[in-house]
Amino acid sequence: MLPRSDKIRVLIVDDHPVVCRGLAAIIQTEHGMSVVGQAFNGVQAVQMFQKHQPDVTLMDLRMPLMTGVEAIRTIRETRPTAAFVVLTTYHGDEDIHRALKAGAQSYLLKGMSDHELLGAIRNVHAGLRYLPQPVLDSLANRPPKSELTDRELQILKLIVKGMSNRQIAESLGITEPTVKWHVNILLSRLNVSDRTQAAVAALQRGIVEF
Secondary structure, three states: OOOOOOOEEEEEEOOOHHHHHHHHHHHHOOOOEEEEEEEOOHHHHHHHHHHHOOOEEEEOOOOOOOOHHHHHHHHHHHOOOOOEEEEEOOOOHHHHHHHHHHOOOEEEEOOOOHHHHHHHHHHHHOOOOEOOHHHHHHHHOOOOOOOOOHHHHHHHHHHHOOOOHHHHHHHHOOOHHHHHHHHHHHHHHHOOOOHHHHHHHHHHOOOOOO
């Protein structure tokens, strides 16, 4: 068991070292907070979390080796009460939904003020959830019944790559009519009228990474 202190102990995870250093500078100068470590990908995040047992982890979303969402899930398998503030440039409703579902208590967009960042850390440390208004607005605009099955997600990723129904069928080892059936369901779930709009929606909402 690691010795505890009166300060909120923060782990910073971001694949850009400059961002890590900037966040560390903000937190280290704040009374009542300290930075216990910095990680530059999801795998390092899991390792450093296990080593330092921070009170709050600032987690980027899209990183090499392991994404932020995957790192959160992995950590919470052994530490269900772990506290996370996601800090990212991505504001699609699916990005937000996945992060919160994985166990994040706060979701901030890079560019927020120092005051908002520090406030989110304090709120999450206190067991509260903190979601700024733009994030709440994205969640409010999330289409109902928009959850995709694994097969639908597979097909959507191939649509984004520009593959035709025939190419998708060959790639997945299914028939072309089956692909067409799934595509029609996808269009309905995404509330769009054609494949191009489906690809745009998938990227804008964070359902698929390009």
